[in-house]
Amino acid sequence: MNCLLCHSPYNPITSWRQLILLEDPDVLCPRCRGAFVLIDGRLCEMCGRPLEEAAPSVCPDCLRWQDDEQWGRALVKNRSVYLYNDWMKDVVALWKFRGDYIVVEAFRRPFVHAFFRHFGRDWCIVPIPLSRERLDERGFNQAEALARLLPSPYFLWLARRHSEKQSKKSRRERLKTDNPFFLADHPPLDGKRIVLIDDIYTTGITIRHAARVLLEAGAAEVGALTLVRA
């Protein structure tokens, strides 16, 4: 078998467990797999970033969020699967910007695992949408690609207006901008628990904008599962 990322041949059978349970073999060679860093250990209760042992249970960024009248209760929690190291930056660039859709397969197992660990089947899955323009440009929505990995159905209850690329703005600019999200076709959301899916959690503003739209429509609580914690 050839590695999905580096294309070099490798032996995908690594354990007896895998052989006996007939698990799908890893699509990456051990070298490429090993270059990703999973988030583990002690986490910020809110945003899911790794914390030092001695640090308080909520990180300074999230304390700042909680102090805010407007934004304090928008999100119950975010959990991310991987750290944003250089390798991850390269892989995300290949996947999202070059448009190598199939790369998402490399994230399947850890992403599904994180979904069941931090959320579960009683949560409704809603991927963060792209604007029509961005979707045409890219050809696919990376958040939807991640949502597809999960074994439950996902719902396109949100839509998005076109605005400048998030990664080109500063935190302050991103906070000030109007909420780009609005509701699309949806059933009554009253009492629903919703988990938003996105590729990267950086400042948390995108996720919170989306969460507020859903909360205002009656959702009980909104969490987020993201691939990367930047």
Added chain:
Amino acid sequence: MYIPPSTAASPLVVWLNGQRLPREQLPFPDGEVAAAIQTGSLCEQPGLIKTARGWRCGRCGNDDRHLFASFPCARCGSDCAYCRKCLVMGRISSCTRLVHVTMPLPSEPHEAPLSWDGELSAAQAEAAQAVRQAVLDRSELLVWAVCGAGKTEMLFPAIAAALEEGWRVGLATPRVDVVRELAPRFRQAFPRVPLAVWYGGSEERGRIAPLVLSTTHQLLRAYRAFDVMIIDEVDAFPYSVEPMLEYAVSQARKEQSSLIYLTATPSRAWQRDIARGKRNAAVIPARYHGHPLPVPVLEWCGNWRKRLERGRLPENVLAWVRHRLEQRKQAFLFVPHIDELEAVAGLLQRVDPRIVGVHAEAPDRADHVQAFRDGRVPLLVTTTILERGVTVPNIDVAVLGAEDRIFTESALVQIAGRVGRHAAFPDGDVRFFHHGKTNEMVRARRHILRMNEEARKRGLLRP
């Protein structure tokens, strides 16, 4: 929308001519593109072509099933296959359309374009004449020139002849560094001729000029653009790129055009073809300075991998390194893989802390290579990737683990070719440390001996 037909070419046609690009990459309103397709001045083709076994990419020619994937495409609303091989140039999927101009590029003759006044050696002059003839005859020629023969200069007369005819010349090479290094030399030799340099990220990529220097990947942009196509270091293309290069060349050159291959180490199949007279070739067996090529010495070094695991190096390898350090002669030490590179470099740093290890993916590669050039690093441990292009005047070279599969005849000849390139230091030591002689090693040595012998016979060596 109706655009009246005009005699002058539209800006779209002028901009696109000589290139073939995905329709959405054109910086023109789609209505204008559609109208041009309607009137027949542009031709549209599918990006992927269905084959019996799967797909073939219309841009890069890839038809390896493993290098295709599919995705739920938002543009066409269905499951779209796409080519993973040429993704860096923008994704080609089954709903992509490739567009090119139907009429030929207009020609622009240049008068006396060459202002290079250097002199060619006897061997170079002979080959230069052969290349010029091949260009004028629009035929195919392989130039088999040893490392350090001075290949670039002997292209000049042929390129000048082509430019006088109003032809376009494209030179493709696998590596960006070579493109960047060649550009100023060509600008100097042809100061009045517009030159475009194509590599990933360069502003000029895709711009059609009388003279174009391009990397293999960027060559995929060109379509029926060149009357003269020159491929530098044909053998240097990694296995996976080779079929793509062949395809790129077939698309980039005009139907009536010449094709010149340059290489120091033709494949065995090509060598056979040359010997049987099936392939038109000009052989330059001597370096420009007229000294013979240093001949590699094969030396057994035992099970070096096992020793490495125990944190030791073979005694003779260590002695070789110590000797260079004592003599203050700079040296390259090649190892097969990155894993060994780190181990070997670590061990040698105990002997001399200035020694560094560099591999192709190292982010600080350029700095280390520069430090070596400046003489601040006495010995550079490296993988094969650095074997070409890096020229340092007075060095020795050794290979540790020359029996590894990665060291083919051509790789070993190239490695040996690093030594003695400068006229002031035409000699040096080339050592292949091995744990069991391979055919490739023997062939590499024989290859070099044969070249020296032929040079002697043809009187190309200094007495």
